[in-house]
Amino acid sequence: MKTNFRNSLKTGSVFGLVTIFLVLIGFTGTAADILGKVFNPDFITRGLGLTTGMSNLMIFLGLMGIFAGASGSRKVMGEIDSWGLVLSRATLTGFIHGIMLASLVCLAGSLNAAGIKMSAYLPQLLPDAILQLLYGRSPIQAALIHLIFMTVMGLLGGLLVRGVGRGSWRTVFAMRWDGYLSEFRQRPIIQKVIANPSSRYFFYGSIILVILVLPLVVGQYWNYTLGTIGIYVLLGLGLNIVVGLAGLLDLGYVAFFAIGAYTTALLTAPEPQHLLWSFWITLPIGILLAAIAGILLGIPVLRMRGDYLAIVTLGFGQIIGILLKSDILTAFTGGPKGVSNVGGPTLFGKPFSSDVDFVYLILLAVMLIIFVTNRLQNSRVGRAWEAMREDETVARAMGINLLKTKLMAFAIGAAFAGLGGVLFASRNQFTGPEDHNLMVSINVLCLVIVGGMGSIPGVIAGAFVLKGLPEVLRELENYRVLAFGALLVVMMIMRPAGLIPSSRRKLDVLSKNITTSDRPETDNGRNSP
Numbered sequence: 001m002k003t004n005f006r007n008s009l010k011t012g013s014v015f016g017l018v019t020i021f022l023v024l025i026g027f028t029g030t031a032a033d034i035l036g037k038v039f040n041p042d043f044i045t046r047g048l049g050l051t052t053g054m055s056n057l058m059i060f061l062g063l064m065g066i067f068a069g070a071s072g073s074r075k076v077m078g079e080i081d082s083w084g085l086v087l088s089r090a091t092l093t094g095f096i097h098g099i100m101l102a103s104l105v106c107l108a109g110s111l112n113a114a115g116i117k118m119s120a121y122l123p124q125l126l127p128d129a130i131l132q133l134l135y136g137r138s139p140i141q142a143a144l145i146h147l148i149f150m151t152v153m154g155l156l157g158g159l160l161v162r163g164v165g166r167g168s169w170r171t172v173f174a175m176r177w178d179g180y181l182s183e184f185r186q187r188p189i190i191q192k193v194i195a196n197p198s199s200r201y202f203f204y205g206s207i208i209l210v211i212l213v214l215p216l217v218v219g220q221y222w223n224y225t226l227g228t229i230g231i232y233v234l235l236g237l238g239l240n241i242v243v244g245l246a247g248l249l250d251l252g253y254v255a256f257f258a259i260g261a262y263t264t265a266l267l268t269a270p271e272p273q274h275l276l277w278s279f280w281i282t283l284p285i286g287i288l289l290a291a292i293a294g295i296l297l298g299i300p301v302l303r304m305r306g307d308y309l310a311i312v313t314l315g316f317g318q319i320i321g322i323l324l325k326s327d328i329l330t331a332f333t334g335g336p337k338g339v340s341n342v343g344g345p346t347l348f349g350k351p352f353s354s355d356v357d358f359v360y361l362i363l364l365a366v367m368l369i370i371f372v373t374n375r376l377q378n379s380r381v382g383r384a385w386e387a388m389r390e391d392e393t394v395a396r397a398m399g400i401n402l403l404k405t406k407l408m409a410f411a412i413g414a415a416f417a418g419l420g421g422v423l424f425a426s427r428n429q430f431t432g433p434e435d436h437n438l439m440v441s442i443n444v445l446c447l448v449i450v451g452g453m454g455s456i457p458g459v460i461a462g463a464f465v466l467k468g469l470p471e472v473l474r475e476l477e478n479y480r481v482l483a484f485g486a487l488l489v490v491m492m493i494m495r496p497a498g499l500i501p502s503s504r505r506k507l508d509v510l511s512k513n514i515t516t517s518d519r520p521e522t523d524n525g526r527n528s529p
Contacts, residue, residue, distance in 0.1 A: 008089040012096025015068035026124025032056035069157025094154015102143035109139030223355035230362035236459040238416025244453035246409035247389030249310040252317025256414035258436035260286040260421025268343030279345040290418025294410040302406040324433040338432025452498025
């Protein structure tokens with residue numbers, strides 16, 4: 001019993017700290033505005049005499065309280081799933097959550113009433129934000145409201161978990177659904193469709209047709225967004241070879257992206273080199289130079305492993321960024337102002353002048369790279385990468401040349417990044433040092449991890465999640481780094497193999513979970529005798 005309530009105290013404290021943090025950085029106001037557009041809570045505004053901003057904030061805090069109560073009332077292995085125990089834990093979680101939020105509200109409201117400007121220390125904690133937290137009441141009254149409200153929301157979360165999440169109806173519904181699904185699959189016509197190889201090609205053909213028609217339907221903004229997602233798919237596929245298949249942690253991947261972008265920029269732009277080469281000539285040059293850079297980086301450092309390799313590649317990426325900003329190389333690279341008027345492709349005398357043209361070009365590059373990646377992954381080289389990723393010692397004993405295999409992974413991954421850089425600079429008609437900072441490497445690594453390392457569909461899904469969703473939710477742009485961190489934490493807990501994991505990683509995670517569940521119960525961290 002003590003362990004159960006200790007877990008509730010811990011959960012309530014964690015959610016309380018998270019809520020306080022979100023309030024201090026101003027995220028609650030942004031999220032409340034988004035929820036207000038979705039729910040349109042006029043009934044709360046009229047019923048409680050609150051402003052629209054206060055009603056939106058109440059909805060957001062209510063959802064946080066329900067989530068906290070649901071998490072605090074989760075079932076412990078071997079425990080009787082009784083209503084009383086579940087609701088008591090949920091109520092305790094909500095109470096602790098409410099105490100911490102009420103303390104912040106009381107403190108901030110009292111300081112604001114005393115004339116102390118909290119925004120001087122916390123820029124996002126403006127007086128208007130504090131007044132919203134107070135709901136138009138005194139600090140003590142507002143603190144009591146928050147305490148009671150979060151306690152009730154925690155109790156509601158427990159009710160939902162016990163009554164909806166673990167209710168008997170759920171088991172009955174799942175059994176009936178499985179029965180209907182099994183009966184549907186057993187129908188002769190469905191069996192024929194599944195057994196026919198042409199059905200798979202029809203499915204993929206339908207997806208390709210939708211992708212080809214989509215740029216003609218959506219506007220300029222969404223075509224630009226689709227192009228950005230496609231470029232990050234290229235970068236993700238390249239880093240997926242290095243990290244997902246070969247198991248080499250590269251934090252300086254943006255350097256190869258910059259090499260491809262600056263190659264086409266310097267060779268096609270009127271300044272600073274005045275060369276004005278054709279885009280189609282600079283395309284293979286940019287890819288080749290990026291691959292050569294990957295080999296040159298790999299020769300001295302690929303004998304390193306793990307953290308040491310990550311630090312060295314991080315340093316390489318930072319060196320490239322510093323050189324691009326250097327005043328010494330301004331005459332060659334354009335310096336901090338970058339290179340403008342980058343030349344674009346021309347096909348049959350028609351220049352690529354719209355975002356639709358570039359979307360099709362990027363889609364063509366993505367399909368080509370997917371084909372190449374799939375062939376590599378199922379080849380002898382791909383199997384050598386996976387063997388090296390699992391255990392380098394065993395791979396060496398099997399006769400795999402580790403240095404050659406690592407260099408090949410680095411070169412191919414860098415070439416894909418160079419292709420992405422060429423398309424990026426040509427589409428934007430500009431490239432500069434700020435386009436190739438450390439966050440690009442972090443973003444690409446995040447989309448590989450979130451999507452699923454070693455999985456081509458996972459990389460595509462990760463690019464849509466991490467680059468597409470921020471464009472849909474423009475209001476959350478200032479909290480993109482926070483969203484990345486939270487998403488990674490959630491993914492590592494809920495789906496450690498990624499959104500669409502590869503079959504190999506899915507089996508690895510499943511075997512680890514089975515091994516963990518087969519272990520005997522422990523007492524105070526030690527195995528029971």
